[in-house]
Amino acid sequence: MKQILFSLLSAGLLIAGSAAAQAACYADYKARRDNPLQLHYGVMEVSSCDRGAAQGEVEARLARNGWTLLNVLGTFDESGLEQRKANAGQFYLRF
Template identity: 65%
Template sequence: MFNAMKHILLSLVASMALTAGATSAQAACYADYKAKRDNPLELHYGVMQVSSCSASEATPEINARLAGQGWKLLKVLSTFDDSGLNEKRKQRAGQYYLRF
């Protein structure tokens, strides 16, 4: 009986650990970036949700989304989680806040 309870308890703990790991792995990631468009020259700063919190991994995704709208990525400034979605970034990005 003790072994059965021990097995159930260990299974429950392992299940909870896997669930917690999956939840944190699915946390939202965002990037702020600078982009341009030519003829006439336009520049913008923006914030978008991305699938990776690594700037190097998010760069191709950002580049592809922007290119689809005629923009060229100049630089990924940073990546961050929900806590980085602040009023300053929202005001600075204006119409490009979570647009793409």
Template identity: 55%
Template sequence: MKQILITSLIALSVVLASPVSARAECYADYKAKQDAPLRLHYGVAQISGSCSKASAQSELKPRLAGEGWILLNVLSVFGPDGLEERKDSAGVYFLRF
């Protein structure tokens, strides 16, 4: 009985210690703009934080601002299975930021 308890505790600690390595890839598609002259773009970016619109927004704002873009909105977050269908629409902004 004691051996089962020890084994169970070890297994539980391994499971609890590994969520970061088990995290799935996350991507967001977004719209951004520049002023004077007005330029708009649609893009896709990989997100390293939690896979949520809020996390994507907080990561993308500074990335885009560094090149003079203003994030308008995050449209959605998705896994790697959604990349191919967005690649053509994002064009040069596919995984750029």
């Protein structure tokens, strides 16, 4: 009985740990569109906090919407969202 309880507890801790490890990640970026030239700064949720992986994801999503990625400025967790909201304006979590 003790072994079963220990196994269940261990499994529960592993599941809880993996959920915490998959916390939300965000990237802020700059993009452009031609004819006429338009520029924007935006923030989007990404699946990885790795900047290189995020760059590919941001680039693909923007391209589907007619935008060209200029650069990913950085990646961050939820604690960095509020300070970027005003600057991103209509492009805050849009894509």
